[in-house]
Amino acid sequence: MTLRAQQAVCAMALTAPDAQFADLPMTSLMLLTATVGPVQTVLELGATPDLIQSLRQHLVVLCQAYLNA
Numbered sequence: 215m216t217l218r219a220q221q222a223v224c225a226m227a228l229t230a231p232d233a234q235f236a237d238l239p240m241t242s243l244m245l246l247t248a249t250v251g252p253v254q255t256v257l258e259l260g261a262t263p264d265l266i267q268s269l270r271q272h273l274v275v276l277c278q279a280y281l282n283a
Contacts, residue, residue, distance in 0.1 A: 219246050233281070245280060249273055 223242035227235060235241045256269045 245277060248276060248280065
């Protein structure tokens with residue numbers, strides 16, 4: 215399942231005309247796995263609407279910061 219998700223992230227990243235990745239498979243794996251932990255934790259905590267909204271906001275920051283680095 216992780217490999218399929220990683221491949222999907224790679225495919226999505228390839229559609230970004232203004233982005234270049236030195237090692238897209240590794241970048242996509244790091245991006246994918248960096249989001250799994252927070253999502254799992256929110257689900258374990260009960261996934262209230264407020265918690266889900268906060269998760270969304272934080273994941274955007276996390277992903278953007280990683281990809282901009």
